[in-house]
Amino acid sequence: MASRHRLKATTAVPSKSKFVESIFLISQRFSLFTVFDDFLTMSIAACTQNPKTGKSWYEDEYMERIAKYKDSELRHEFSKAFAYLVDEMETRFSSPEGNDVLGEFFEQHISNGRNGQFFTPNHICRFMAQMTHDETKEMETSLRILDPACGSGRMLLASHKICGRGNEYYGIDIDLTCVKMTALNLFFNGVFGSEVLCANALLPEDFVISYHVSFLPLGIFKIEKKEESRLWHLLKNSLTEDVLRTNGSEIILDPTPFSERKKDDSTQLDLF
Numbered sequence: 001m002a003s004r005h006r007l008k009a010t011t012a013v014p015s016k017s018k019f020v021e022s023i024f025l026i027s028q029r030f031s032l033f034t035v036f037d038d039f040l041t042m043s044i045a046a047c048t049q050n051p052k053t054g055k056s057w058y059e060d061e062y063m064e065r066i067a068k069y070k071d072s073e074l075r076h077e078f079s080k081a082f083a084y085l086v087d088e089m090e091t092r093f094s095s096p097e098g099n100d101v102l103g104e105f106f107e108q109h110i111s112n113g114r115n116g117q118f119f120t121p122n123h124i125c126r127f128m129a130q131m132t133h134d135e136t137k138e139m140e141t142s143l144r145i146l147d148p149a150c151g152s153g154r155m156l157l158a159s160h161k162i163c164g165r166g167n168e169y170y171g172i173d174i175d176l177t178c179v180k181m182t183a184l185n186l187f188f189n190g191v192f193g194s195e196v197l198c199a200n201a202l203l204p205e206d207f208v209i210s211y212h213v214s215f216l217p218l219g220i221f222k223i224e225k226k227e228e229s230r231l232w233h234l235l236k237n238s239l240t241e242d243v244l245r246t247n248g249s250e251i252i253l254d255p256t257p258f259s260e261r262k263k264d265d266s267t268q269l270d271l272f
């Protein structure tokens with residue numbers, strides 16, 4: 001992952017997306033990865049207000065991230081990027097390509113497929129979600145849907161659209177930037193009650209941080225202790241039993257294949 005920290009935009013990239021243009025504009029002086037990751041952190045902070053102070057619950061983190069952008073024009077560009085993102089996601093809400101603007105940016109401009117970070121095209125996400133729906137629609141219980149290597153969370157977005165509310169949606173990713181993208185995607189698409197965990201999904205005790213996407217109170221809330229994460233408990237238990245059944249719900253594992261791959265191995269594309 002170290003290589004992506006060196007990515008730097010030297011010229012503005014012509015794009016139809018104002019969001020993309022905005023992030024590139026800010027990254028004239030900072031690496032693209034730094035700007036994008038700061039944007040995600042600050043956007044999450046902007047989505048949670050402490051009613052007692054009227055400020056974000058994560059005001060300190062926001063201030064720490066914005067501090068290096070001394071130029072006030074650059075600082076204002078972050079709020080513009082936020083507005084452009086919301087606008088673009090809203091416009092594309094019902095489009096066949098989906099509205100994973102963040103994931104597309106990450107895939108095209110930051111990961112470039114490194115570490116297996118290709119994301120599933122939306123029509124395949126919808127197809128898989130439809131299969132899940134068809135196989136489970138007669139069930140009287142709600143579903144618990146998990147993508148254990150969620151990337152930007154687009155499988156979960158498609159599942160929520162097709163399987164609907166009333167189910168539980170969870171994501172795990174080892175990469176914190178991906179976890180933040182998923183949390184924002186779930187929030188902006190109204191997948192409330194969901195949780196995204198940053199951990200190695202293959203290691204029962206691993207826990208970095210988790211984000212709970214909530215409707216009341218409205219926001220994206222950090223869970224910093226693993227014992228307070230519902231998803232961490234579910235993951236831990238699911239790794240010791242083949243199938244975990246709790247409260248009448250079933251765990252459905254997204255069959256996203258993942259294996260250790262050599263750095264230059266591009267066979268990940270074969271998955272699609």
Ligand SMILES: C[S@@+](CC[C@H](N)C(=O)[O-])C[C@H]1O[C@@H](n2cnc3c(N)ncnc32)[C@H](O)[C@@H]1O
Pocket residue numbers: 115116117118119120147148149150151152153154155172173174175178199200201202256258
């Ligand atoms: C091929 S992408 C798939 C993303 C998403 N499921 C989709 O279909 O669009 C694989 C993702 O798995 C994550 N990953 C790799 N190893 C992991 C592990 N051991 N635990 C959790 N996530 C992992 C990567 O960071 C990457 O975002």
